[in-house]
Amino acid sequence: MLNFAGYQVINLKSAKVAFPTFKNLAKRFNPVKPTDVILFYRQVALLIESGLNIVGAIELLGEQATNTTFRKVLEEIVSDIQGGSQLSAALNKHPQVFSPVHCQSLKVGEQTGGLETILRQIADHMEKQVNSRKGVKNAMTYPVLAVIVAVVVVAVMVVFVLPSFNELYVSLGVELPLLTRMMLSAGELLRSIGGYLILCLLAAIVIGYWYIKTPQGRYKWDKLSLYFPLVGRVNHLNELARISSNISILFKAGLPLTEVLPLIIQGTGNKYLIEALIKVREDMLGGEGLSRPMSKHPVFLPMMVQMVRVGEETGNLDQTLNSVAKNYEAEAEDKVKSLIALIQPVMTVVIGLVVGIMALSLVSAMYSMFGQTM
Numbered sequence: 001m002l003n004f005a006g007y008q009v010i011n012l013k014s015a016k017v018a019f020p021t022f023k024n025l026a027k028r029f030n031p032v033k034p035t036d037v038i039l040f041y042r043q044v045a046l047l048i049e050s051g052l053n054i055v056g057a058i059e060l061l062g063e064q065a066t067n068t069t070f071r072k073v074l075e076e077i078v079s080d081i082q083g084g085s086q087l088s089a090a091l092n093k094h095p096q097v098f099s100p101v102h103c104q105s106l107k108v109g110e111q112t113g114g115l116e117t118i119l120r121q122i123a124d125h126m127e128k129q130v131n132s133r134k135g136v137k138n139a140m141t142y143p144v145l146a147v148i149v150a151v152v153v154v155a156v157m158v159v160f161v162l163p164s165f166n167e168l169y170v171s172l173g174v175e176l177p178l179l180t181r182m183m184l185s186a187g188e189l190l191r192s193i194g195g196y197l198i199l200c201l202l203a204a205i206v207i208g209y210w211y212i213k214t215p216q217g218r219y220k221w222d223k224l225s226l227y228f229p230l231v232g233r234v235n236h237l238n239e240l241a242r243i244s245s246n247i248s249i250l251f252k253a254g255l256p257l258t259e260v261l262p263l264i265i266q267g268t269g270n271k272y273l274i275e276a277l278i279k280v281r282e283d284m285l286g287g288e289g290l291s292r293p294m295s296k297h298p299v300f301l302p303m304m305v306q307m308v309r310v311g312e313e314t315g316n317l318d319q320t321l322n323s324v325a326k327n328y329e330a331e332a333e334d335k336v337k338s339l340i341a342l343i344q345p346v347m348t349v350v351i352g353l354v355v356g357i358m359a360l361s362l363v364s365a366m367y368s369m370f371g372q373t374m
Contacts (some may be wrong), residue, residue: 032070032097033131038123040070045119055081060173075110086110101246101267102126108253111165125245128329135336140231142340146347147201149352157358158187159194177364179357215271223272226299230339238268240304243277244321252318257290273299290317303327 005015047057054261055078062074073094102122109118135217153224158207161182176184181218222372226236243264250260262297268274276297283293291309307324311317 030067030069032067032073034126036067036320037079037097038063038072038126038130041123041126047115047124048119050115054087060097068098072373086116095266099267101250104255104263105249105253108255121249123156125249128245132241132329132332132336135234135333138336140342143343143347146351150351154358155190159190162187162361163191177361180363181357182359183361212298219275222270226271226272230343234335234339236299236301237328237332237335239268239273240301241325241332243268243273244304244328245325248265248318248321248325251321257284259360277302283328 031169043061044054044057048054048062051058058078058081059072062071062078063073076093076125077087077090080093080193083089086107088103088110091101091106092100105118105122109115162180212221224232226232226239228235244268246258246264249262251257255263258281261277261284263272265277268277276299278322279297280290280293280300283296284290289312291305291312294308295305304324307320308317311320314320
C-alpha cells in the first residue's frame with residue numbers, strides 16, 4: 001500500500017499495548033544476550049558444514065539453549081522454516097534478537113550458497129561490537145564503584161564518627177581547628193537535610209529516566225552520549241565503526257545504497273545518528289551520492305567521509321568502509337585502554353585526598369586538645 005502511494009518504509013516499530021502480555025514480560029526480564037546469538041550463528045554454520053539440515057541444526061540448538069526466551073524464539077523459527085520460509089525470513093520476524101542487517105546478509109548468502117561463510121562473518125562482526133561495549137563498561141565500573149565507596153566513607157565519618165569526637169572536645173572545652181569545625185558543620189548539615197537530599201536525588205533519577213524515555217529526551221541523550229568527556233569519543237567511534245561495517249557487508253552482498261541505508265537506519269539505536277542518516281539518504285536520493293551528504297553532518301568524521309569519497313570514485317566502497325570500521329575499532333580499543341590506565345591512578349589519588357583530609361581533621365583536633373590541656 002505504501003509503495004503504491006509513493007512512500008518507502010524506513011523504520012517500523014510495533015505498537016505498545018497498555019498492558020504488557022506475559023510473553024512480553026518474559027522477554028523483558030529474560031532477554032536474549034548477544035553472546036547467545038553469536039554462539040548460535042557459529043554453531044549453525046558448524047552443523048550445516050557437518051551435513052545437518054537447517055531445521056535439524058536449529059532444533060538441536062534449541063534443545064541445548066539455557067535461555068527460555070531464546071528457546072521459544074528458536075521453536076518459532078523452526079516452525080516458520082518447516083512452513084516454507086527461508087532462514088533469513090524466519091529470523092527477520094524477531095528483530096529484537098536478530099538484526100535486520102544480519103538477516104539481509106543471510107538472505108544474500110542463501111541465494112549465493114555461502115550461508116556458512118556469512119554466518120561466521122556476522123558472528124565475528126557481533127563479537128567485535130560486544131567487546132567494544134564491554135571495554136567501555138569495564139572502563140567506567142572502577143570509577144563508579146570508587147566514587148560510591150568514597151561517598152559512603154565520607155558520609156559515615158562526617159555523620160557518625162566526627163560527632164562522637166565533638167562531644168569529647170566540647171566536654172573538655174577545647175577550641176577546635178578550622179578544618180575540624182568545617183567537617184563538624186558539614187556533618188550537622190547532612191544530618192539535618194540528608195533525608196531531603198536522598199529524596200531529591202531519587203526524584204531527579206526518576207524524572208531523568210522518564211525524560212530519556214520520551215522521543216525528545218532520547219534524542220538529546222543519544223546526542224550527548226557521543227560527546228561525553230572521556231567515553232564520548234569511544235561511543236562515537238564504535239557507532240561509526242558499526243555503521244561502516246554494516247554498509248560494507250550489505251554493499252558487498254550486492255544491495256544498492258538505496259536499499260542499504262534503510263536497513264542501516266532500522267538497525268541503529270542512536271536517535272541522533274538516525275536523524276543524520278535519514279538526511280543523508282534524502283540527499284542521496286536527490287543525486288548527491290553518499291560522501292557529499294555525509295560531509296554536511298559533523299557526526300560523520302572527516303576520515304570516514306574521505307574514505308567514502310574514495311570508495312565511490314574507485315568502485316571499492318565495501319573495502320574502504322571495511323577499512324574505516326577496522327581503523328575506528330582499533331582507535332576505540334586504544335582509547336579504552338588509555339582510559340582505564342588513566343582512571344585508576346586518578347581515582348586512587350582522589351580517594352587518598354578525601355581520606356587524608358578526614359584523617360587530618362581528626363589528628364589536628366587531637367593535637368589541639370593536647371596543646372590546650374597541657
